[in-house]
Amino acid sequence: MPKEKLSIVKIGGNIIEDASALEAFLKLFSRLEGKKILVHGGGKRATHIASKLGIESQMVNGRRITDAETLEVITMVYAGLVNKNIVAQLQALRINSIGLTGADANSITSDKRPVKEVDFGFVGDVKSVDYNSVNKLIEADFTPVFCAITHDGKGQLLNTNADTITSQIAIGMSALYETSINYCFELNGVLEDINDKNSVIKHIDTKLYAELLEQGIIADGMLPKLENCFDALNNGVSSINMGNTSMLTQENDNFTTITL
């Protein structure tokens, strides 16, 4: 028997930080048919509030260090302010959502990243997704809305990359569902020419990915994103779309689909 479909949609800071863009996105998301999960990043709001509170963001090699104070701010902003406002707005759109961190329903357990050259602080690398626990919520007709926070199972919350959370949830849920991911971001898709926003590569598979890597077309921020995608595809996820939010509608086919 074929598995039922489950769509996992991830939105980033560019949408979170723009109230009207968020409202428009949530309308699209509410109309998406079938079972679904939303994952959101936190954006610059946490940095902004941290700085107002006099907490300086420590950066090492361009990556933020999550000390105890920064984790508090991230927990406030991601799990509180951003997550609960999204949930309230989805309820207004008649989507019965529940906002979650990985601690809620014991859904996502992480290991605190080991200290090597850099001590990233309270950052978690996903260890396991309790897909049965998440599925209890889905089966009860709730739509889970995850923020980018997990826990270590010993009482510690951990800051975790939202793209990784998305792919790990998708991998976990693929035990039960035919799972796809929609990564919504500020570009129309993976671009052949970074200076031409319309140069969307419509379909990337393993073979083309190798070629694009060799040609240096996939670089910088796109590299970890695509590595993350192929990791998900190699671990049970069916397909992944990357593009702007309008790819959730039927009208726009100008985005990137990634398959093995």
Place this chain on the structure above:
Amino acid sequence: MPKEKLSIVKIGGNIIEDASALEAFLKLFSRLEGKKILVHGGGKRATHIASKLGIESQMVNGRRITDAETLEVITMVYAGLVNKNIVAQLQALRINSIGLTGADANSITSDKRPVKEVDFGFVGDVKSVDYNSVNKLIEADFTPVFCAITHDGKGQLLNTNADTITSQIAIGMSALYETSINYCFELNGVLEDINDKNSVIKHIDTKLYAELLEQGIIADGMLPKLENCFDALNNGVSSINMGNTSMLTQENDNFTTITL
């Protein structure tokens, strides 16, 4: 057939703000047998963080006005910082909890308080509890952990009194369960003499309540608490205990039980 029992436990700021008191309480809560729900207040942390962010708490007649900025802080602190740390700690104690506002699972809908002499801002008076929705979580073996935030069903979060949320959840759930409330607070119970912490009145019923009111023994902050209790009892809740957290154990019987 007799209904199954459900315990609803409410803790206030005095426990939230003291890390070791919170840890000790959560251990007691985790050992409490049967189905249960936790409700927590927010305490002074929100005021503290608001003041750090340069947001002044406006008070009218001793009551806080929740303007848009204050609501943001309350959402960050109650639904983010406090709620998610409690959930993570309960997971460490093997209680599979889910942290909720009234927006999550559409569990508690409120009306924004009408403006009369005072505009309280984004404050909600509970209109309805979706006990079937909350029960789906309980039936799936999750322990709901509520913070004192509700929503209006139109996308707006609302600051709501934690004692009222507790009694309204208890009233709602009494359609399905034999529901009791444990209000944990800084006193050993309702005191006959406010200056003698051991003068606990062990049992208050409707008749004694009327007498205590007449004698002026119930006054000030205790008055709305007890009014709230009798409202709950008159609307289906079986019994209510008030006292310090040790009343959750079998060893302490020095607390107040309230029945009709």
